[in-house]
Amino acid sequence: MRESTTPPRSDSVSPDTQHRVEQFLYAEAELLDTFQLKDWLALLTEDIMIKVPIRTYTHPGTEQSEFSENGYYLRDNYDMIRERVGRLKKSYAWSENPRSRIRHVIGNVRITEVTEESYTVTNNQHVYRSYGDTPENDTLSARRDTVLQRGEAGFKIADRTVFFEDSIVSTKNITLPLL
Amino acid sequence: MGSSSNSEYSSRVKRMIEQTGSGIDEGSFPLKIFNDQDIYDAELRRIFARSWVYLGHMSEIEQPGDYVRRYIGEDPYILTRDETGQIQAFLDSCMHRGAQFCTADKGNTSHFRCPYHGWTYSNDGTLQGMPKKAEAYQGLDPEDVELESAYLDTFKGLIFGRIVDEGPSLEEYLGDFKWYLELILDPTEKGMTVVTDAHRWQANHNWKTSADNFGGDNYHVFATHQAAEETDDLDRGPWKKLPDNRRGEFNHLACTDNAAVSYQITNDRETYMGYPDDITEHFNSDLSEEQTELFRRSLFYFGTIFPNTTVVHAVQSGGWGGPWAAIRKWQPRGPGEVEVISWWLVPEEYEDNDAFMERSHRGWESLSAGGAFESDDLTIWEGISESTKSMTLDIRESKGNMQQGMDGMSDEVEILEDPMHGPGEVTTNGGFYDERGTRTLLSSWYEQMSREETGANSGEQ
Known part of the structure; x- marks a missing residue:
């Protein structure tokens, strides 16, 4: 079983809402790509959880989800995310020194649930990572579920889960800007 | 076999092995052994085939039929608990043409069926049958065919396996x-x-x-x-x-x-x-x-x-x-x-x-x-x-x-x-x-x- 599929709901939101949600995701992606992580942090609610579940290829026909419900590469609350952002700024955070060149390409943006407080948004993404003075690069393909809290000042990210295609992580680490 | 010819390979590998051995008491080692194709090939044969290699934990295969795919060296094995509760580990390679029959990382099954010609094995490694046996394999006794299995030993829930059954028992080794x-x-x-x-x-x-x-x-x-x-x-x-x-x-x-x-x-x-x-x-x-x-x-x-x-x-x-x-x-x-x-x-x-x-x-x-x-x-x-x-x-x-x-x-x-x-x-x-x-x-x-x-x-x- 893959991640749960969601019925198309394009009729349930106005083109304007769809446009605003997409523009928000694109702008957010630029903050990640350019490591403007302090500004990015300001887009998160303080009760956010970001999760990257483990994926395992299970026996064909099994009802069990491929995605673990209790095992994650990353399952972080706001405090943990803030710490990650803080350490990435340090020159001796070797995982990102030299810094990766990252580019999000986001597509298939669908709003799957609408409440008075929030939109639940699903998107597909290819995140390209180039590193150091080598021809090596990784592309991380994923589906991403985001809950956007609606507020007068705009959207805030209240929850996010990134479902990678890979069952074996094939990039050297999962740094925040790759999500 | 490594990238060099046979004799060059073995003298080069031997030299690095001996340098490692003689360097231990001096506190030195040849840096090259940390990335060398010939050394690596020798390691697969000399170390991984006959060392106790960790395969899994008892708690991962609690029920009969539970299995997980694990490796000894680079060889893919299926670690499973058979229908009688015995722990087994088989090479994922059909004894007919060598095709692999396990595509998942984990699951539960009593039998494995090879996708190539349909030979079917019980999860104790024995051949249960093949299509058209009466027409094609009249003189073959399925009991003569078994999957290649690893030698297993356990300690405190940890399951280890090795390809060659020589050297110390797991307890002696630990x-x-x-x-x-x-x-x-x-x-x-x-x-x-x-x-x-x-x-x-x-x-x-x-x-x-x-x-x-x-x-x-x-x-x-x-x-x-x-x-x-x-x-x-x-x-x-x-x-x-x-x-x-x-x-x-x-x-x-x-x-x-x-x-x-x-x-x-x-x-x-x-x-x-x-x-x-x-x-x-x-x-x-x-x-x-x-x-x-x-x-x-x-x-x-x-x-x-x-x-x-x-x-x-x-x-x-x-x-x-x-x-x-x-x-x-x-x-x-x-x-x-x-x-x-x-x-x-x-x-x-x-x-x-x-x-x-x-x-x-x-x-x-x-x-x-x-x-x-x-x-x-x-x-x-x-x-x-x-x-x-x-x-x-x-x-x-x-x-x-x-x-x-x-x-x-x-x-x-x-x-x-x-x-x-x-x-x-x-x-x-x-x-x-x-x-x-x-x-x-x-x-x-x-x-x-x-x-x-x-x-x-x-x-x-």
Whole structure:
């Protein structure tokens, strides 16, 4: 079983809402790509959880989800995310020194649930990572579920889960800007 | 076979093996062995085919038919519990044409059917039948056909396997390290259980690089993990009982014949690695007084059993929380590549304690490809892989250094004779200033690499 599929709901939101949600995701992606992580942090609610579940290829026909419900590469609350952002700024955070060149390409943006407080948004993404003075690069393909809290000042990210295609992580680490 | 011709291959490999052997007492080793195709090919045959290689934990295959795919060297095996409850491990290779019949990483099945011609095996490895037997195989007795299986042995729920059935039994091989393993992976009455699927990531370094690092290298923490060390105290628990430098009587290294573990303790006998207070009710009464005493004061253990099994049990990691435990396998994927597999374990008594599980997950998460702590290691190890394949190190036969703890190197390292620290060769400050762990693991490497090759197609002349 893959991640749960969601019925198309394009009729349930106005083109304007769809446009605003997409523009928000694109702008957010630029903050990640350019490591403007302090500004990015300001887009998160303080009760956010970001999760990257483990994926395992299970026996064909099994009802069990491929995605673990209790095992994650990353399952972080706001405090943990803030710490990650803080350490990435340090020159001796070797995982990102030299810094990766990252580019999000986001597509298939669908709003799957609408409440008075929030939109639940699903998107597909290819995140390209180039590193150091080598021809090596990784592309991380994923589906991403985001809950956007609606507020007068705009959207805030209240929850996010990134479902990678890979069952074996094939990039050297999962740094925040790759999500 | 390596990249060179047969005789060149074997004389070159022999030379590097002998240089490793003769360098151990001098505290040096040929850097090239950390990324070399010929050495790697020899390791698969000489080390991985006949060492005890960790395959899995009993708790992963509790029901008949449960199976997981695991590797010995680069050979894919299916570890399963058959219908009679016996544990088995088969090579994923049909005895007809060699096709693979297992596509999943885990599952439950009583039979495996080869997709190529439909030969079907029971999960005890016996051939049950094939299509059109009456027309095509009248004279073949299915009982004469069995999947290739690994020789298995277990210790405290850990299942190990090997391809060649020679050398010491698992218990003999683990030797004095059993004392530490009991303490690290069996401290409570009900024992430990694997919680969920493993973290798996492919990394660009040789399997020995990380096996060595987890076999007692605390010395790297200050440089490599400086950024993570400065993480605010989100959740360090009783780690705070330590003085800042954590050295001296608080840090030790224990080496046995084929394993090395560094550990950190406090003077507080109520530390219990940060476990909830009721740990005293669950403590394993089979442990000796000395083991119990050491566990009471314990903060962490990081150890490697040669060749590629690592065990961890720790109060926290990088300020991220805990206590947490893990078994790791450095799965070789080439001379400069490894798949890291990290299984999270908890004492069964705490499996339903949500608050505990949340903190324990954080510790485990911190040391993974997604982790705030480990990601710095991975970048550095990648560089080792890049440099050690260099022609410069090959031609010049350049040596790396592992002299820490040898005569004249440190006033801070002392050999401890104290039953509380177990039967290994234990040094105070050993995690920081003693490279005995590296020397121990490379001694095991030398011993196995220099032993005559086994099998009909051995490269030995």
